[in-house]
Amino acid sequence: MMELRKDPIIKRWVIISSERSKRPMDFKKQQQKTENSxxxxxxxxxxxxxxxxxxxxxxxxxxxxxxxxxxxxxxxxxxxxxxxKLKKQGVGxxxxxxxxxxxxxxxxxxxxxxxxxxxxxxxxxxxxxxxxxxxxxxxxxxxxxxxxxxxxxxxxxxxxxxxxxxxxxxxxxxPITIKSEIEGSKSYYDFRERCVYCDIINQELKDKQRVVFKTDEFIVIEPYASRFPYETWILPLKHSHDFGSLENNPASVEDLAKTLSIITKRFDKKLDDPPFNLFIHTSPFIDGLELYYHWHIEILPRLTNVAGFEWGTGFHINHVSPEQACSDLIEEKDIL
Amino acid sequence: MMELRKDPIIKRWVIISSERSKRPMDFKKQQQKTENSxxxxxxxxxxxxxxxxxxxxxxxxxxxxxxxxxxxxxxxxxxxxxxxKLKKQGVGxxxxxxxxxxxxxxxxxxxxxxxxxxxxxxxxxxxxxxxxxxxxxxxxxxxxxxxxxxxxxxxxxxxxxxxxxxxxxxxxxxPITIKSEIEGSKSYYDFRERCVYCDIINQELKDKQRVVFKTDEFIVIEPYASRFPYETWILPLKHSHDFGSLENNPASVEDLAKTLSIITKRFDKKLDDPPFNLFIHTSPFIDGLELYYHWHIEILPRLTNVAGFEWGTGFHINHVSPEQACSDLIEEKDIL
The missing domain is CATH 3.30.428.10 (HIT-like)
Known part of the structure; x- marks a missing residue:
């Protein structure tokens, strides 16, 4: 079985992919680290x-x-x-x-x-x-x-x-998270006629408390409402909705490589090589998002457990403020 | 520091609570199980x-x-x-x-x-x-x-x-998750003039593939679009938006205790005492939700890791179909 199903309440899709289906007792074993030769x-x-x-x-x-x-x-x-074959249908x-x-x-x-x-x-x-x-x-x-x-x-x-x-x-x-970002940045744009991500960049450059560093083309911040200790975002300084646009900008690719290299080195050094999830958020393949969506990368260090309150509410409790996280990750040469 | 901050894009609040703030290197230690005497x-x-x-x-x-x-x-x-003191303010x-x-x-x-x-x-x-x-x-x-x-x-x-x-x-x-459930169940109600949760119950009682068991007052199902292996929901059979309404129904409290006892026993026996998060979703303290919100309990066994795809998209990949999960959890005496 390999299918997408939609939660009829939240409208969140899931992938049910039980080709690799596990028996109930298989899960414990899976958690043991088996670094095969x-x-x-x-x-x-x-x-x-x-x-x-x-x-x-x-x-x-x-x-x-x-x-x-x-x-x-x-x-x-x-x-x-x-x-x-792509097929859509109702099931009850x-x-x-x-x-x-x-x-x-x-x-x-x-x-x-x-x-x-x-x-x-x-x-x-x-x-x-x-x-x-x-x-x-x-x-x-x-x-x-x-x-x-x-x-x-x-x-x-x-x-x-x-x-x-x-x-x-x-x-x-x-996906639902991208949809939320699009809806949020659209409603901000409708209200202010500006890209919310661009406004965040300007605010952060003014506040200086949450900017880890910046390169020619990218800014690395600890977001104001960070969910996780040391949650880190990388945004292109120049507005662009589309990660794919880098294809025509080899200099930007080089600068992004530099940015990723610096931030992962910092994580390694300051946070002792933490586990993390990194993902690129970019515009879906739909017209009309050019003005208000802004592609970016989010990195979530996995230092804490996500528990019932977070799963129940979508509300995260973060015990390290982004200002503290920033001051932990920053180095003297970064001073803006 | 103990404050709520709102993500300006998704409008998701977080709690920044750094009273217990950890230094970067403290996190690894925290993960070790220390069962103190x-x-x-x-x-x-x-x-x-x-x-x-x-x-x-x-x-x-x-x-x-x-x-x-x-x-x-x-x-x-x-x-x-x-x-x-409750205080709300803008910060940039x-x-x-x-x-x-x-x-x-x-x-x-x-x-x-x-x-x-x-x-x-x-x-x-x-x-x-x-x-x-x-x-x-x-x-x-x-x-x-x-x-x-x-x-x-x-x-x-x-x-x-x-x-x-x-x-x-x-x-x-x-919280944002409750808001989504409310918006979703409202739009369903606006369209069909029925509670989506009541419709789910009816659908499940008809399909019979995802009902683990039912008691006089509650139904226990593996939801159609389950995110996690063995994700389980408990819903009151009779429509009610408010968990608090149980206060006047000692028989319902007794029946809920029975329901929780049975399902946790099943987990213990069939899934070998798995870690889980359990939470009650009930109406916020706002008027007007009586007709379309339906309180319920969600239980998420934590048998698998949540990784970058899930965090990036809100899209979950579940390797155990709810039908399979149900047939793993069911016992002969449950046959409807």
Whole structure:
């Protein structure tokens, strides 16, 4: 079974993907860290992943063999699949859709024990180029409304393999969180005729309390209403709704690689290599959002447990203020 | 610092409560299970909690000493406090509110190693009565818009103490998740002139695939668009928007105790005593929701990690279909 189902109250879609269905007693085992000696993402083990979709590799190397530095493959256990035909139907009072979509893995490096914080800037740049290539290709599929690129680092953040990798899931609907951001930024724009994200950037540059650092093109902040200790956002200083627009700006890609390198190094140094989730929020493939949506990256360090109050209300309790978090992450050379 | 801050995009409030602020390196330690020999919730240790608010205790016992069977105390490290004056203000482009509210702990039993699944039904009934007493008292505070009662069981579900307890947090605003449920059920009602939750109950009773069991007054289902393996909802069969209305229906309280006892026993037996979050969703203290809101309990077993895709999109991937979950939890005597 691989299908999308909609909660009839909140209108939140879920993916029910029980191909890999576990028996009740299997869950405990899963939580134990099993760092196998065999890693499907290592050099020489290319045969053990599904066939690569794209790879950045030496000119004289052949696909699905060594010689690559970034490699994109289909997820072996996809949550969605573009082989499915997109079909929408009602089931009693409920709404259902077939599990159409894409689920891919971006293998960030052949080095099993590397981490983003230690990678050369050029390698990070290549990872971003891999994101962009797949993003721009998948958006051409008219059935796809949104592409979520994300990275889970560390077991507590949900990574099942240690080898550095990111993922991409492309969905036939606009996810509820993106919808909320769009609705929120639209209502702000309707009221003020300005982009709320641009206003946040200006406010932060004025307040100076929550800006970790900025580069030529990006600003790194601890957001005013941060949900998690050390929650961090990266925003392009210049308004743009579309992550894909970087494709035509190699200098921006380079600057983003620099930004990611600096912030992950800070996390590593100041927070002792924390587990984190990182995701890119960008415009869905719908016209009309150009003026008020603003693409950005959110990084959520996973240092605390999310419990009943948060799940029940959507209301988070954060024991580290963003001002404190910022002063913990900042270094002298960052002073604005 | 103890304040509420609003995300200017999604309009999601957070509580920044840095009284207990941790230094960056403290987080790792916190994750290690430290089951101290001293438990502030044990018999004889009543002096080590803040003074009790209410307790069900022997007539000849005195407050803050043994002789109780359920005890409600203020949280020693409250996220919100009714000593704060409620104050709302703008901070640049942001919105802020003082940390007004209530944060209480319901100590469910003097028995340190007990669990809900093993408690006598009468004890569970007493816990529900404690919920109700505090719920009905706090709602009289005009500054309070919502009371969230919840329980975290197990370390993975965010419980920092093993001793069985629930919590209550009362907030001066309606939390975003409750708002979404209200908006969703209102738009359903506007369209169909029926309560969406009542329609769900009818659909489930017809489909029979996701009903774990029902009692005289409650139905226990695995929801159609469940986010988590074995996510379970308990709904009153008879429409009611207000958990507090149970106060006048001792038979309903008894039936709810029975329902909670059965489902936690099932979890214990079929899922090997899983960690879970349990919370009561009920109407905020606002008029006009009587016809379309329907109070209920949600239980989220915490068997899987929530990772970047879920945090980025609000979209969950569930590897156990609710139909499968139901057939795992059901017993022969439940057949409808």
């Amino acid at each position: 065999f890693c499907p993402f290592d050099y020489g083990n290319e045969y053990s992943t599904p066939e690569e979709i794209i790879a950045f590799r030496d000119a004289n190397s052949t696909p699905n063999s060594p010689g690559w530095w970034v490699r994109v493959v289909p997820n072996k256990f996809p949550a969605l699949d573009s082989e499915n 009072i409920y709404d259902q859709m077939s599990g159409y979509g894409y689920h891919e893995v971006i293998i960030e490096t052949p080095q099993h024990n590397a981490k983003l914080a230690d990678m050369p800037m050029d390698q990070i740049k290549e990872i971003i180029w891999a994101y962009l290539k797949r993003f721009q290709t998948i958006r051409k599929d008219e059935n796809i409304k949104y592409v979520q690129i994300f990275k889970n680092k560390g077991e507590e953040a949900g990574a099942s393999l240690l080898h550095p990798h990111s993922q991409l899931i492309a969905t036939p609907i606009v | 001293f438990c502030p919730f044990d018999y004889g240790n009543e002096y080590s909690t803040p003074e009790e608010i209410i307790a069900f205790r022997d007539a000849n016992s005195t407050p803050n000493s043994p002789g109780w069977w359920v005890r409600v105390v203020p949280n020693k490290f409250p996220a919100l406090d009714s000593e704060n 482009i942001y919105d802020q509110m003082s940390g007004y509210g209530y944060h209480e702990v319901i100590i469910e039993t003097p028995q340190h190693n007990a669990k809900l699944a093993d408690m006598p039904m009468d004890q569970i009934k007493e816990i529900i009565w404690a919920y109700l007493k505090r719920f009905q008292t706090i709602r009289k505070d005009e500054n309070i818009k919502y009371v969230q009662i919840f329980k975290n069981k197990g370390e993975e579900a965010g419980a920092s103490l093993l001793h069985p307890h629930s919590q209550l947090i009362a907030t001066p605003i309606v």
